[in-house]
Amino acid sequence: VPHARAAIISTGDELLLGQTLNTNSRWLADRLTSLGISVTEHLTLGDDQEALASALQRLCRSSQLVIITGGLGPTEDDLTRPALANVLDEELIEDPVALAHIEAWMKSAGRPMLPAQRTQALRPPSAHMLPNSAGTAPGLAARHKATGCHIFCLPGPPNEMQPMFETSVVPKLRALADSGKDGVSGHVILTRAIHTVGIAEADLAARLGPLMHRRTSPLVGTTASRGIVSCRIRAEGPADIARRQLAETEAQVRAAAGDFVFGQDQDSLAGVVLELLKQRNDRLVVAESCTGGGLAALLTEVPGASAVFLGGWITYANEMKMHELAVTREILDRHGAVSTQCAQAMAQGALRAARDVARPPGQLHALAVTGIAGPDGGSDAKPVGTVFIARATADPGAPMESAEIEVRRFLFRGGREAVRERSARMALAMLRLKLAGLRTERLLWEI
Amino acid sequence: VPHARAAIISTGDELLLGQTLNTNSRWLADRLTSLGISVTEHLTLGDDQEALASALQRLCRSSQLVIITGGLGPTEDDLTRPALANVLDEELIEDPVALAHIEAWMKSAGRPMLPAQRTQALRPPSAHMLPNSAGTAPGLAARHKATGCHIFCLPGPPNEMQPMFETSVVPKLRALADSGKDGVSGHVILTRAIHTVGIAEADLAARLGPLMHRRTSPLVGTTASRGIVSCRIRAEGPADIARRQLAETEAQVRAAAGDFVFGQDQDSLAGVVLELLKQRNDRLVVAESCTGGGLAALLTEVPGASAVFLGGWITYANEMKMHELAVTREILDRHGAVSTQCAQAMAQGALRAARDVARPPGQLHALAVTGIAGPDGGSDAKPVGTVFIARATADPGAPMESAEIEVRRFLFRGGREAVRERSARMALAMLRLKLAGLRTERLLWEI
Numbered sequence: 001v002p003h004a005r006a007a008i009i010s011t012g013d014e015l016l017l018g019q020t021l022n023t024n025s026r027w028l029a030d031r032l033t034s035l036g037i038s039v040t041e042h043l044t045l046g047d048d049q050e051a052l053a054s055a056l057q058r059l060c061r062s063s064q065l066v067i068i069t070g071g072l073g074p075t076e077d078d079l080t081r082p083a084l085a086n087v088l089d090e091e092l093i094e095d096p097v098a099l100a101h102i103e104a105w106m107k108s109a110g111r112p113m114l115p116a117q118r119t120q121a122l123r124p125p126s127a128h129m130l131p132n133s134a135g136t137a138p139g140l141a142a143r144h145k146a147t148g149c150h151i152f153c154l155p156g157p158p159n160e161m162q163p164m165f166e167t168s169v170v171p172k173l174r175a176l177a178d179s180g181k182d183g184v185s186g187h188v189i190l191t192r193a194i195h196t197v198g199i200a201e202a203d204l205a206a207r208l209g210p211l212m213h214r215r216t217s218p219l220v221g222t223t224a225s226r227g228i229v230s231c232r233i234r235a236e237g238p239a240d241i242a243r244r245q246l247a248e249t250e251a252q253v254r255a256a257a258g259d260f261v262f263g264q265d266q267d268s269l270a271g272v273v274l275e276l277l278k279q280r281n282d283r284l285v286v287a288e289s290c291t292g293g294g295l296a297a298l299l300t301e302v303p304g305a306s307a308v309f310l311g312g313w314i315t316y317a318n319e320m321k322m323h324e325l326a327v328t329r330e331i332l333d334r335h336g337a338v339s340t341q342c343a344q345a346m347a348q349g350a351l352r353a354a355r356d357v358a359r360p361p362g363q364l365h366a367l368a369v370t371g372i373a374g375p376d377g378g379s380d381a382k383p384v385g386t387v388f389i390a391r392a393t394a395d396p397g398a399p400m401e402s403a404e405i406e407v408r409r410f411l412f413r414g415g416r417e418a419v420r421e422r423s424a425r426m427a428l429a430m431l432r433l434k435l436a437g438l439r440t441e442r443l444l445w446e447i
Numbered sequence: 448v449p450h451a452r453a454a455i456i457s458t459g460d461e462l463l464l465g466q467t468l469n470t471n472s473r474w475l476a477d478r479l480t481s482l483g484i485s486v487t488e489h490l491t492l493g494d495d496q497e498a499l500a501s502a503l504q505r506l507c508r509s510s511q512l513v514i515i516t517g518g519l520g521p522t523e524d525d526l527t528r529p530a531l532a533n534v535l536d537e538e539l540i541e542d543p544v545a546l547a548h549i550e551a552w553m554k555s556a557g558r559p560m561l562p563a564q565r566t567q568a569l570r571p572p573s574a575h576m577l578p579n580s581a582g583t584a585p586g587l588a589a590r591h592k593a594t595g596c597h598i599f600c601l602p603g604p605p606n607e608m609q610p611m612f613e614t615s616v617v618p619k620l621r622a623l624a625d626s627g628k629d630g631v632s633g634h635v636i637l638t639r640a641i642h643t644v645g646i647a648e649a650d651l652a653a654r655l656g657p658l659m660h661r662r663t664s665p666l667v668g669t670t671a672s673r674g675i676v677s678c679r680i681r682a683e684g685p686a687d688i689a690r691r692q693l694a695e696t697e698a699q700v701r702a703a704a705g706d707f708v709f710g711q712d713q714d715s716l717a718g719v720v721l722e723l724l725k726q727r728n729d730r731l732v733v734a735e736s737c738t739g740g741g742l743a744a745l746l747t748e749v750p751g752a753s754a755v756f757l758g759g760w761i762t763y764a765n766e767m768k769m770h771e772l773a774v775t776r777e778i779l780d781r782h783g784a785v786s787t788q789c790a791q792a793m794a795q796g797a798l799r800a801a802r803d804v805a806r807p808p809g810q811l812h813a814l815a816v817t818g819i820a821g822p823d824g825g826s827d828a829k830p831v832g833t834v835f836i837a838r839a840t841a842d843p844g845a846p847m848e849s850a851e852i853e854v855r856r857f858l859f860r861g862g863r864e865a866v867r868e869r870s871a872r873m874a875l876a877m878l879r880l881k882l883a884g885l886r887t888e889r890l891l892w893e894i
Contacts, residue, residue, distance in 0.1 A: 013668070016486055018476030019640065019679050020670045022469070025491065029465030039463055040498070044472065044489035051487070075659075077668075159861070193466060202583075205522045206561045212523050221494060221524040223461045224604065232461060286740075286761070292747025293733075293740035296761045300739025303822055303863060311763040311771075314733070314743045320758040323804040357770040375750055414581050414606035416750060447557070 004176050006032050006065040008042045009055060011080060012156060015070070016046040024069045024161055031165065035173055036188050037065065047077040053086045060087070060149035065176060067169070070156035072137040074116040080153050081122050081140070087151075088142060090124040098129045098138045105136050130168040135160040139168060150176060188239045190246045194231045194253050196260040197269055197429040198443035201229045207256040211249065217242070218249045226418075227425035227444075228269065231257065259438045262429075269428045270298045270305075276435040277308040283360035284431070286312035287325055287350040289337065289370040290387060295424040310354055315346065325349030336382075340407045343368050343388035351392050351403055359396065365434075366392045367427045371410075373419045385412040387423045391430045406430065410445045451623050453479050453512040455489045456502060458527060459603060462517070463493040471516045471608055478612065482620055483636050484512065494518065499530040507534070507596035512623060514616070517603035519584040521563040527600050528569050528587070534598075535589060537571040545576045545585045552583050577615040582607040586615065597623065635686045637693045641678045641700050643707040644716055644876040645890035648676045654703040658696065665692045667700065673865075674872035674891075675716065678704065706885045709876075716875045717745045717752075723882040724755040730807035731878070733759035734772055734797040736784065736817040737834060742871040757801055762793065772796030783829075787854045790817050790835035798839050798850055806843065812881075813839045814874045818857075820866045832859040834870045838877045853877065857892045 008028050014020040025042040032039050040063065045051050052071070059066045071080030085092050099121035106113040120137050123129055130139030132155060140153040152169050154161045196204060201224040205212055208231065211220045218235035231253050235246040254261055263272045277284055286295050292314055299309050313324050318337055321327040327345040335341040346368035354364055371387025378384035387410045394403040410426055412419040422445065429443055455475050461467040472489040479486050487510060492498045499518070506513045518527030532539050546568035553560045567584050570576055577586030579602060587600040599616050601608045643651060648671040652659055655678065658667045665682035678700050682693040701708055710719045724731055733742050739761055746756050760771045765784055768774040774784075774792040782788040793815035801811055818834025825831035834857045841850040857873055859866040869892065876890055 013666075013681075014670050014679065015473075016476060016489065017480045017638070017681070018473045018478070018486070019638075019668075019677075020672065021473045022489075026462075026465045026468050029463060031465070033464045039465070040493075041502075042463065042469075042489075042491035046487070055488075191464065191466075200558070202521050202561050202564055203558070205563060219460075219524075221460055222520075222522055223459065223467060225467060230461075230466075232464075232466065234460070234464075288740070288743075291744075292752070292756075293735070293743025293759070293761070294747070296735075296740025296763075297738075297744045300737075300741070300761075300763065300867075301864070305739070306763055309739075309763055311761040311767040312740070313760060313771075314740070314747075314758040316743075316747065316753055316756055316758040317805065319804045324758075324760075324800070353771070357766045358764065414604075417748070418606045420747075 004037045004064040005040050005062065006037045006067065007040055007059040007063045009052070009059070009066060009068045010042070010044045011047065011052060011068065011070040013046045013077065015044050024156070024158060027158065027162065028067055028069070028165065032173070033189060033191065035170070037173065037176070038189065047071065047079055049079040049083045049086070052079060052083040056083065056087045056151070060144040060147045060151070063149055065150045065173070066152070068151070068153045069161055072120065072139070072153060072155050074114065074120050074136070081119070084127065084140060084142060084151065084153060085124040087144065088124045088126060090126060092122040093125055094118070095121050095123050095129050098123070101131065101138065102136045130154070130164055132160055133163050133167070139164050141168070141172070187237065188242050190235045190242050192233045192246055192250050193265050194233070194250065194257065194261055195263045195267060195269070196229045196231070196257050197227060197262055197425060197432070198441070199229060199257065199260040200444050204229050204231065204257060204260070208253065211252055211256070218245045220249060220253065227422040259433070259441060262432055268302065269425055269432070271302045273428050273432050273435065274299065274302055274305055274308055276432065277365070280435065281360065281362035282365060282435070283308055283310055283354070283358065283362070284365045284367070285310050285350045285354040287346040287366060287368040288312065288314050289316060289321070289346070290373045291369045291420050291424050292316055294420050295367065295369060295427055298424050298428070310358060313350060321346060325353065338370055338372055338382055338386060338388060340388055340409065343370050343390035343407050344405055346370060347390035347392035347405060348400070348403065351394050352400055355394065355400065362396060364394045365431060367431055368392070369423050369427055371419065371423060373416045375416060383411070385419050386410070387412060387419065389423065389427045389430060391427070391434060393434060408443065408446050411447045412445050451484045451511040452487050452509065453484045453514065454487055454506040454510045456499070456506070456513060456515045457489070457491045458494065458499060458515065458517040460493045460524070462491050471603065471605060474605065474609065475514055475516070475612065479620070480636060480638060482617070484620065484623070485636070494524040494526055496526040496530045496533070499526060500533045503530065503534045503598070507591040507594045507598070510596055512597045512620070513599070515598070515600045516608055519567065519586065519600060519602045521561065521567050521583070528566070531574065531587060531589060531598065531600060532571040534591065535571045535573060537573060539569040540572050541565070542568050542570050542576050545570070548578065548585065549583045577601070577611055579607055580610050580614070586611050588615070588619070634684065635689050637682045637689045639680045639693055639697050640712050641680070641697065641704065641708055642710045642714060642716070643676050643678070643704050644674060644709055644872060644879070645888070646676060646704065646707040647891050651676050651678065651704060655700065658699060658703070664689070665696045667696060674869040706880070706888060709879055715749065716872055716879070718749045720875050720879050720882065721746065721749055721752055721755055723879065724812075727882065728807065728809035729812060729882070730755055730757055730801070730805065730809070731812045731814070732757050732797045732801040734793040734813060734815040735759065735761050736763060736768070736793070737820045738816045738867050738871050739763055741867050742814065742816060742874055745871050745875070757805060760797060768793060772800065785817055785819055785829055785833060785835060787835055787856065790815050790837035790854050791852055793817060794837035794839035794852060795847075795850065798841050799847055802841065802847065809843060811841045812878060814878055815839070816870050816874050818866065818870060820863045822863060830858070832866050833857070834859060834866065836870065836874045836877060838874070838881060840881060855890065855893050858894045859892050
């Protein structure tokens, strides 16, 4: 086995019944992978001691590491402690240090300790408590005797689980990750995600061709989400070989995907666009109709966006388009709010208004989006999903009339949310092509 | 067994490695539960045919239903079809109807069909194809011969998976759900979520008191997400008893949570606020700084928002606040952009500008948000997370000076994303209290 194999178990009826979204598994999987540990499955179970004990038995046989989140609270549906004791074939005992911590925590919160909270100080005799810096429930670390599998039980709330993982689990995992190395050059898992926008997943796969046929390291796969198609590379083996393989494959992927590539790993499209703007000392404003603030929200998700993003107008009602962006009644009457002409007028209006606000040292850009997100409002000529996106760019000091404008028409499918999300991303894709000085190829969904 | 038992499998390296958040399991679990089917586990596996086949074998023995998402794409890392064939002990064949659908889909998108897409038309001979209204990949429905377990394979993208589930899977599940009933009064699972905003989860739990201590039906639990705290009730048993128990418990929960309750089940806070506006024939505009479009995006997520939401201003730069909303230089210099005065001026400016745009038949409302989302920009007096929210309301016909204004100061924790999300929701919470004519109690995080 080249790598330590890990399984992640999340417990809780609210997760199992779909009332709450499980974000812990993803967070843990990402952290474990970055530590060179192979995650083999995520499992979600309800508040069911028998099911948890049975899954833990199964996974201890196939993994070197099992991480369990949830079920450490003070209530009767918190069953991780008894399930662990059952698997270890031990009886729970009270840990005086853990009990003192719980008492001190409640005292500092100005609340009395409830009798039920005493159960949080219980542990199997062979297990160790992991301190909780953000709540009352201590974690547990244990070792399955028959298989040697390491078991960590962490609290469910992410703000308690994450610091406990970093402080108490990571140091122990480093030793475990090392034990899987071959001792000569170090056995590792390396991953790289290459992100593209504007190309279909199937088209990207066709361009990648035989790279995706491989059944051995490095593996290449694609995923699509909200208009972004990512190519994921995973190289595994001795460190020097894996590094070289990853670099070679990455170069091949980048060559195949060409100008559609906008970033890698943690890069977001909005972040990349903002960085390009920053490098050029440009500024950006937006004028949104069907995206209704979603484009601006994508941009302002990025810390530091205020350095180049001035703001914008949400002109959801036609009166707002006329009053705030000087879209004419004639355009609205003759062409409609969903038209090349309206998108163009919105971008020009935004550019004009923004120039009164602040004259940037570099170029000033405006993105305008108008379309039919649905579910209603479509027609034969302009079905639901029809969106016009304009990008206008003015040079510093030059008159407004010389601004350069580009409008593209798209037809997005997949419902209101998908239309809005994809519209915002295609607007950013259009600006990226301009800022990066790339040929404006036809983008996915453009008609 | 009173209920059909179901397991959910999600496949994809991007999920297993933690690169992508799995939202399908939660969505499916919620839908299955509402159909009266007991979900027993969610499992996430990588693009690994052997692991998938082995898990499917195991789950077919313990469940009446297994739903698999992902792995139906056109690329070689899409392995659900061969894994299913393997478990059914059959060889894949090409389905001419499915092939014709893929060809037609690509043609309508103006793109040639790629050879790899042909694999999407493959199915085990005993399986049926499920049509895909939003993409090329058909789903699959099959039955495990040895156990009789029903297997459904759905595409990974939520915008393809969800309509396929509703159209092709739900009708078959209704029969399955019925088969689990006891034949006398019908054994059912009933759930109800009661949503609150502005109260802490622990405070709500304290108000609910003994309702949450129950270990038998109906069960009551709380969950918190993005500023919304929900109380979830689950009643199980013969239909008439479960219905009565659910109604009684719901009444107790509503009484305990009081004015903080804004909706139930699928209600969103934005949807409830828009509905209240519609009933009164009022209109709304927003002026956003730190939320950067997020508040408007929440509102425009709701279909039909355009009936009452006019639009707004994203005044991220101070120059935008001055130029577009007439915030004075003096306010910015003396009090700063993050202040009661600035929030108030933004709301007044938005109200004034909106009245030039359109005079509503009812009242006109403006919500303004300004704060420090972080990670930088905090000070001792105004730490990161400090947000001022103003709500201004003008009567139809009355002079602007008579507009009623309320400003609240909040301190949100949990990082940039949490500060932005909670700010938008607290702005809506303030407007809801006003529209519903409720006492403006102190809201969570208000200081």
